[in-house]
Amino acid sequence: MNTLSNPPRVVVVGAGFGGMQTAQSLAQSGAEVLLIDRNNYNTFIPLLYQVAAAQIEPESIAYPLRTVLRRAPRTQFLMATVQNIDFEHQVVETADQLISYDYLVLATGSQTQFLGVPGAMEHAFPLRTLDQAVTLRQHILQRFEQAAREPDPVQRQQLLTFVIVGGGPTGVEMAGTLVELKRAVRRDYPGLNWQDMQIILVQSGDNLLANLPDRLGRYTTRKLRQLGVKVHFQTRVSRVTEQAVEFQNGSVLPVGTVVWAAGLEAAMPAATANLSTARKGKLAVRPTLQLIDHDNVYAIGDLAHAEQNGKSLTGVAPEALQQGVAVARNIRRQLRGKMPTTFSYLNKGRLAIIGGYAGVGKIGPILLTGFLPWLMWLSVHLVYLPGFRNRLAVLLNWLHGYSRGDRAIRVILSAPMTTNPSSDGAQGDRPLLLAKSTGHF
Incomplete structure (x- = not known):
C-alpha cells in the first residue's frame, strides 16, 4: 500500500452536490484537499428521471470531476471506493492506499430504500x-x-x-x-x-x-x-x-x-457503524455539522441528520450546496484556530x-x-x-x-442481461411471464 501524508489535509468522501461544493470552496484555504468518489463524474440527480424517459442523454447530466477541479491546484481527485475509516488514527483506506487526514468531510449521499418489501x-x-x-x-x-x-x-x-x-x-x-x-x-x-x-x-x-x-x-x-x-x-x-x-x-x-x-436511506461509508446516529439511521451532527463523536469530521447532505428551528432538514440539493459552503468555512476557521459557526439554511x-x-x-x-x-x-x-x-x-x-412533442433519445443499446434492476447493467429483452389479476385495483 502507498501511504499518503501531507498535512494539513482535508479529505472529502463523496462528490455529490455537497461534496463537490466543499472541495471547490476549500480551493483557496491553504490546505491540501483530496476529493474521493467511486465515479470520475458528478451526476445531476434531479434530471435522472428525464434520462430514464428518453428525454435527455445521460452524458448531458454527468460532469467530469477533474474538469471541475482544474482551476484548484491544491485540490486533487481520487477515483476509488473507501473501504474503511480509522477515526482514531485519522486514516481513510481504499483498495491500495492509506490516506491520512486532518479534517474529514463525509458526503456519500443516499441510496434507494426498499423498506424490506420482498422482491x-x-x-x-x-x-x-x-x-x-x-x-x-x-x-x-x-x-x-x-x-x-x-x-x-x-x-x-x-x-x-x-x-x-x-x-x-x-x-x-x-x-x-x-x-x-x-x-x-x-x-x-x-x-x-x-x-x-x-x-x-x-x-x-x-x-x-x-x-x-x-x-x-x-x-x-x-x-x-x-x-x-x-x-x-x-x-x-x-x-x-x-x-x-x-x-x-x-x-x-x-x-x-x-x-x-x-424512499431513500443514507449511504453510509465504511466503518461508521459505531458513530452516533439519529432518525432514519443518519449520522447525528452538531449545529456546526461536525459529528457528535469527532471535532474534525463533518457530515453533510442526505448522510447527516441536521435540524433547524426544531425541524429536520430534508437533504435536498440546495441544502447540500449550502452545507458544503458552511463546512468549508468552518474548516478554514479551525485552521486559523477559531471555533466553527452554526449552519443556517436559507430556504429560497x-x-x-x-x-x-x-x-x-x-x-x-x-x-x-x-x-x-x-x-x-x-x-x-x-x-x-x-x-x-x-x-x-x-x-x-x-x-x-x-x-x-418528440423524444429523440430512443436507441436501445446492446447490453448484458441482468435479472436485478438495481444492478448497473441494462436488462436484456427477456420474455414477460403472464400474471393473473386478483382483487380490485
Whole structure:
C-alpha cells in the first residue's frame, strides 16, 4: 500500500452536490484537499428521471470531476471506493492506499430504500444513479418493442402497465414524464392500442409531495389524473415479482415495469457503524455539522441528520450546496484556530414539476401552480447544471421535445442481461411471464 501524508489535509468522501461544493470552496484555504468518489463524474440527480424517459442523454447530466477541479491546484481527485475509516488514527483506506487526514468531510449521499418489501430490490427499478437511469430507459423502450409484436391483448396490456411506487417528487416526475413519452412515441407504433398503456402511481399516505403544502399536493393529484395517471392513496406494496405487484389489501396487479421511488436511506461509508446516529439511521451532527463523536469530521447532505428551528432538514440539493459552503468555512476557521459557526439554511423556495407544462412551488408564503412554476423549475435546474456544454445539450433537447412533442433519445443499446434492476447493467429483452389479476385495483 502507498501511504499518503501531507498535512494539513482535508479529505472529502463523496462528490455529490455537497461534496463537490466543499472541495471547490476549500480551493483557496491553504490546505491540501483530496476529493474521493467511486465515479470520475458528478451526476445531476434531479434530471435522472428525464434520462430514464428518453428525454435527455445521460452524458448531458454527468460532469467530469477533474474538469471541475482544474482551476484548484491544491485540490486533487481520487477515483476509488473507501473501504474503511480509522477515526482514531485519522486514516481513510481504499483498495491500495492509506490516506491520512486532518479534517474529514463525509458526503456519500443516499441510496434507494426498499423498506424490506420482498422482491422490490430484485424486480423494481430504482432511480438514484446514472447507470440505473439508463437501465430503466432501456427497459421501457424494450417494453414498447415487445408490446408491438405481442399478439395476446392481455399480455400486451401487461407489458404496457407501469407502476410507480412513491408519491414524492421522483414518483410524480416519473409519472408525468411517462405520459409525455407515451404521447411522443405513439405515432411510431401505429399498431398499438395506447388505451392499453396504464401509468399507476401508488402512495402510502393520503397526499402527494408531502414536503409541500397540502393544497399543492391536491393540485398535483388533479393534474396527474387529468393527464391519465391513476393515483392511489393509502396503498402499500407487500411484494414485487417479475410480473406483478401485490398489495397489502390482497389485490394483485399484473405489470410490465415497477419504478421504486418510495424512499431513500443514507449511504453510509465504511466503518461508521459505531458513530452516533439519529432518525432514519443518519449520522447525528452538531449545529456546526461536525459529528457528535469527532471535532474534525463533518457530515453533510442526505448522510447527516441536521435540524433547524426544531425541524429536520430534508437533504435536498440546495441544502447540500449550502452545507458544503458552511463546512468549508468552518474548516478554514479551525485552521486559523477559531471555533466553527452554526449552519443556517436559507430556504429560497421549493419547486416540483408534474408534466403537461405544469408544476407547483412554494416561495416564502406564496404558493404557485401551473405553467409558471414549471418554467421556473426548468430554468433553475438549467442554471445549476454543471458545464456550458451540458446546459446547451439539455436546453436543445428540451426545445426539441417540448416544441415537437418528440423524444429523440430512443436507441436501445446492446447490453448484458441482468435479472436485478438495481444492478448497473441494462436488462436484456427477456420474455414477460403472464400474471393473473386478483382483487380490485
